[in-house]
Structure formats: structure tokens, C-alpha cells
Amino acid sequence: xxxxxxxxxxxxxxxxxxxxxxxxxxxxxxxxxxxxxxxxxxxxxxxxxxxxxxxxxxxxxxxxxxxxxxxxxxxxxxxxxxxxxxxxxxxxxxxxxxxxxxxxxxxxxxxxxxxxxxxxxxxxxxxxxxxxxxxxxxxxxxxxxxxxxxxxxxxxxxxxxxxxxxxxxxxxxxxxxxxxxxxxxxxxxxxxxxxxxxxxxxxxxxxxxxxxxxxxxxxxxxxxxxxxxxxxxxxxx
Amino acid sequence: xxxxxxxxxxxxxxxxxxxxxxxxxxxxxxxxxxxxxxxxxxxxxxxxxxxxxxxxxxxxxxxxxxxxxxxxxxxxxxxxxxxxxxxxxxxxxxxxxxxxxxxxxxxxxxxxxx
Numbered sequence: 001x002x003x004x005x006x007x008x009x010x011x012x013x014x015x016x017x018x019x020x021x022x023x024x025x026x027x028x029x030x031x032x033x034x035x036x037x038x039x040x041x042x043x044x045x046x047x048x049x050x051x052x053x054x055x056x057x058x059x060x061x062x063x064x065x066x067x068x069x070x071x072x073x074x075x076x077x078x079x080x081x082x083x084x085x086x087x088x089x090x091x092x093x094x095x096x097x098x099x100x101x102x103x104x105x106x107x108x109x110x111x112x113x114x115x116x117x118x119x120x121x122x123x124x125x126x127x128x129x130x131x132x133x134x135x136x137x138x139x140x141x142x143x144x145x146x147x148x149x150x151x152x153x154x155x156x157x158x159x160x161x162x163x164x165x166x167x168x169x170x171x172x173x174x175x176x177x178x179x180x181x182x183x184x185x186x187x188x189x190x191x192x193x194x195x196x197x198x199x200x201x202x203x204x205x206x207x208x209x210x211x212x213x214x215x216x217x218x219x220x221x222x223x224x225x226x227x228x229x230x231x232x233x234x235x236x237x
Numbered sequence: 238x239x240x241x242x243x244x245x246x247x248x249x250x251x252x253x254x255x256x257x258x259x260x261x262x263x264x265x266x267x268x269x270x271x272x273x274x275x276x277x278x279x280x281x282x283x284x285x286x287x288x289x290x291x292x293x294x295x296x297x298x299x300x301x302x303x304x305x306x307x308x309x310x311x312x313x314x315x316x317x318x319x320x321x322x323x324x325x326x327x328x329x330x331x332x333x334x335x336x337x338x339x340x341x342x343x344x345x346x347x348x349x350x351x
Contacts, residue, residue: 001267001347001349002349002350002351003256003259003260003349003350003351006252006255006256006259006267006349007256009252010252010253010256013252023345023347025271025321025345028318028319028347055280055281056271056280056281056282057281058271058272068269068271068345070269070271070281070282071282072282
């Protein structure tokens with residue numbers, strides 16, 4: 001690998017792009033392939049499959065040539081909309097589980113550094129924040145403000161970006177109204193069904209701390225059990 | 238938002254370390270697990286980065302064969318030619334260097350150079 005290729009690979013990883021380093025094990029020739037690139041030949045098909053599985057493999061061509069496909073998927077992270085009591089509990093839990101976490105809330109009374117020491121906290125409107133730092137398939141979106149003005153935009157964005165987890169706080173009734181609003185805004189039914197609501201695994205969680213545990217567990221389940229992303233890893237602790 | 242999301246270069250990421258070392262003008266070899274059988278301790282794609290002085294960072298096993306890989310890396314840096322190494326219980330040498338966990342791994346070692 002040349003230093004230039006290594007720099008390009010690291011830059012792609014920092015930008016959270018799904019990238020693959022393909023090496024011919026006989027000749028040492030290598031190149032980078034980005035998700036969505038690639039031809040429809042046998043190698044191309046395996047490349048595609050490997051991007052989905054996240055598991056690096058050797059591909060053996062008909063000519064006996066062996067290629068190593070080293071796939072780099074972005075580490076999973078969590079974006080929380082709402083600097084509320086549940087988020088205060090979720091932040092340390094996520095850190096222990098090995099996930100990066102960002103909290104976004106335009107209400108500065110909630111999004112105060114005193115309430116969230118050491119947490120990546122942004123006191124701006126989600127739409128602006130998500131434009132600067134877009135959601136992707138390797139991100140979980142957790143909307144917990146209860147306020148449609150703040151929650152609805154990011155929920156829509158998360159479904160469009162195919163976030164591996166999209167959860168929203170609120171009773172069945174609240175969620176029913178949410179689904180109506182998003183549906184009127186043009187979100188398809190199949191996408192709306194992906195929203196986890198009521199949020200969190202059903203463990204009877206009552207307090208904010210317990211609800212945070214239920215949310216974290218549901219996110220881990222979505223990451224580890226969903227086929228295409230089964231091997232996208234959380235940051236090694 | 239001020240803190241841009243970056244890869245942790247200080248402690249965790251061998252590829253970032255390889256880039257850093259290379260930029261400093263050090264000779265750098267990159268070792269990668271390309272195949273595993275049985276209960277191999279590190280998955281395919283795991284990296285160990287080695288410099289010309291024998292300093293290394295990362296892992297290709299649970300610490301069992303790193304020493305042997307570092308030795309081979311010195312030859313790879315010398316010759317400039319990549320090598321494919323195999324370690325496993327069936328292999329006397331490998332047994333001696335200690336992948337005793339019952340697994341077998343292939344490690345590709347290449348120079349980071351033009």
C-alpha cells in the first residue's frame with residue numbers, strides 16, 4: 001500500500017464512508033473501492049455482499065487469483081434529539097457500550113453544559129446540525145423531546161437516510177398522531193413502520209434511567225441482529 | 238459540534254498510526270489478518286503496524302504471534318516485497334511462537350511505500 005492510498009483510506013474512514021481496500025495477494029497490487037462503485041462481474045458481486053456483511057474476506061477468481069477484501073464500515077453512533085432527563089442517563093450508558101453519542105436540542109435551557117458534562121452537546125435546531133453532520137445507515141436516531149416541531153424533522157431525515165435504528169418517545173396515542181403528520185408530509189408507510197415506538201425494549205421501564213437502558217438495549221439489538229449491518233461494529237472499548 | 242468526529246490516533250487505530258509514522262519518514266510495514274480458521278483470536282481485517290525499529294501497534298492475534306510477525310516485517314521492509322504468513326497448530330514453527338488457542342491464521346505483511 002502506498003502512503004497516498006493509506007491517507008485516502010483514513011480520510012474516507014474519518015468521513016464515515018463505507019470503503020474497501022482490495023489487495024491482489026499474488027502481486028500486491030491494491031486499490032480502494034467505495035460502496036456503490038464496482039462492476040457486475042464476480043468480484044463486483046462479492047464486493048457488494050461484503051459491504052453488506054461488513055466481514056472482510058478473500059475472493060478467489062476463476063484464474064486462481066486471490067484478492068483480500070478488507071471492508072471498513074463506519075463505527076455505529078447515536079444521535080439524540082432532546083437534552084432531557086432520559087438523555088442524561090443515556091449518555092453514560094452509550095459510552096460504556098462503546099457508542100459515540102451526540103445530543104441536539106435547540107432549547108438552551110435544556111441543552112446546558114452543566115446538565116451534560118463531557119457530552120457532545122449541540123444547542124441548535126436539528127435541521128441545521130444534521131445538514132453539517134448528516135445521518136447515515138450506521139447511525140441510530142433517538143427522538144425524545146415530545147415536541148413535533150423539534151422531533152419530526154430529524155425523524156423524517158433518519159428514515160430517508162436509512163438509519164439502522166429510529167426511535168421516538170411517546171405513548172401509542174402520541175405516536176399515532178406523529179404517524180399521521182409524517183404520512184401527510186409524504187413519508188411512506190413502510191418507512192413509518194420502522195420507527196420504534198413506544199421507544200425501548202419492553203422491559204416495563206419506568207424511570208428515565210430505566211427507559212435509557214431499554215433504549216440502549218433496543219439499539220444494540222437493531223445493530224447486532226439486523227442482517228446487512230450485523231457486523232458494523234461499535235467502537236472497541 | 239466544534240469537536241469534529243475523528244479517528245482516535247493516539248491509542249486505538251493502527252491505520253491512523255501507520256499514516257502518522259509514515260508521514261514522520263519512518264519505514265512502515267502493515268500486517269493484516271486475511272484468513273482465519275477455528276478459534277482465531279482476531280477477525281479478518283485486523284491490523285498490526287510495524288516500523289523499521291521494530292516498534293509495533295495493534296494486533297493480529299491475542300499477542301501470540303506478534304513477535305514473529307514483527308521479525309518477518311523487518312525482512313519485508315528490507316526487500317520491499319509483501320509476504321503471506323501462516324500460523325496454526327499444525328505448523329511446528331507456529332506452535333513454537335504460540336498460537337496455541339487451536340486456530341489458524343494467515344497474515345499478509347506489506348510495506349507502506351511507493
